[in-house]
Amino acid sequence: MTSVSDIPATSPAPGPRPDPLSSTSPEFVEACGRVSGVARGGEARRAYRAFHRDGVVPAGTEPRLHPVGRREIEGETIKFTLTLPDGLETESVLIPMRRRDGSLTRTLCVSSQVGCAMGCRFCETAQMGLVRHLATADIVAQWHAATHQVGHRPKNIVFMGMGEPTDNLDAVIPAIRILADHDGPAIAASNISVSTVGNPEGIRRLGELAAEPGFHRLNLAVSLNAPNDAIRAEIMPVDRAWPMDDLMDAMLAWPGRPKSAICVEYVLIPGVNDGPEHCDEVCAYLKPLRCSLNVIPYNPRRDSPWPAPTEDSVDAFLGRAIANGQFTKRRGTKGRDVMAACGQLGNPEIRRRRRVGGQEAGGTPIDISIRATDA
Ligand code: SF4
Structure with a gap:
């Protein structure tokens, strides 16, 4: 530089x-x-x-620039870390998107925290617990590193890396403002997506941003992953604090324009939420909402109790949802071999150190509790 x-x-x-x-x-x-x-x-x-x-x-x-640490590549997917001054690291993934004309763009998946407190059972990051929030600069630094160190300027940004963005909105909202700044990264709000575990209050705060001029087409993605509260609470402890009725109220109040319809994410887990009755129930739940159901074949985390779903079961679920009249897409799986796919981010070394010491050297003291589980 x-x-x-x-x-x-x-x-x-x-x-x-x-x-x-x-x-x-x-x-x-x-x-x-x-x-x-x-x-x-x-x-x-x-x-x-x-x-x-x-x-x-x-x-x-x-x-607040940080050096790129590990860099792992699978095909055209690049996972990279930034080494923070306290020895912790962010994880980011550059995901290739092939356009119809054959040209290539990249989406950058950024982390908003080191670890995560939400405890989703299918997620690698959850195994770390929450280590600490990232600062606004640490989030924007991931874009800067992708563009100027890794060498690929992303077209889109998704807040789907480590952490729950609505758990750190005081850093995430300013980061979105910087990423969208015309004199800065200049990423259109329509190319920025925030994915949440389903915190109604967080969705309302993000909705205030989406109601501002220039942010109307900010995208909201919500991790639903279950057809009812009983199954959801089994795999997502946050459901006990934020049940699906409250979540639906918050989604219905989202102010984004129709073009930025909410994306509802559904990680398909064999034997948990992939039955035909589950498909019918989730489609009925989503009826009042203008949304896209994004089906994500489960990417097994380390020591996962579940395998990945078979292609047949994914196709059957997709076909049934479409037959139910629900606009449905399948998310392609990229980066599974380098633990860069959805739900696979997280450093097992930091996790091991946490188990041993309970506090990271030089870092912010760790909140061992899983707050959402406690709720
Ligand atoms: S899926 Fe998202 S919210 Fe849930 S534990 Fe993983 S990073 Fe946190």
Whole structure:
């Protein structure tokens, strides 16, 4: 990376250095006006743009950049980690999307936390528990690393990596504002999706953002994964705190335009939620909602009690949902061999260290409890 050289010299002034990873361009320009040794006004805006578009670090600023750690590749899917100053790491996945014309775009799946407190039984990340929240800059840094270190500028962003985004909205919402900033990464809100385990209050807060000009087409994805509360509570402890009726009320209140209909995710797990009666029940539940049912064949986590579903059972579920009149899609499985597929993120080494010590060296003390389970 290079530095901007044409920064006007000014008299020194104390104060935190501006960070273009944790600020929108107006916030960055404003912060630059408060300290010395950095560009100001229109020059600061151009420096912000050069940082995000070209990777040029503005002189006098302190972006919270992190080195890329592990990089694992399966076909065109790339999973990479960023090493945080406390030794923990984020995990991100660049997922290739082939267009009809044959060209290739990439979707970046970002983490919002290290680990996760939600305890979904089918998920690798849940096995870590929550280690800590990521800061806004740590989230945007994943985009920056994908673009300027790994070398692939993503077209889409999905908050589907480690963590539950609605558990860390104070960092996630500012990150969305930065990712969508015209002078920054400039990712259209219609190309950003936030996936939640189904926290009604979190959906309402995200809905406030989606009601703002420029964010109307922000996409919401909801992990449903079951046809009723009894099955859902078995595999997703959060259902005890946030039952499906409350979840439906929150989804019905989502303000997004019709074009950004809610995506309801359904991880198909053999012997748990993949029967024809389950399919009929989930389609009936979704009737009042304009949504797409996104069926995801289960990707076995480490030590999984369940196998992956057979192709026949996936096809049978999809066919029955479509016959029920439900708009239904199948999500392709990519990255299963490098533990980069949906529900497979999480570092077993950090998990092992947690079991031994209960606290990460140099990190924020760990909240061992699974909050949603307690609820
Ligand atoms: S599926 Fe999502 S919400 Fe559930 S434990 Fe995994 S990361 Fe957390």
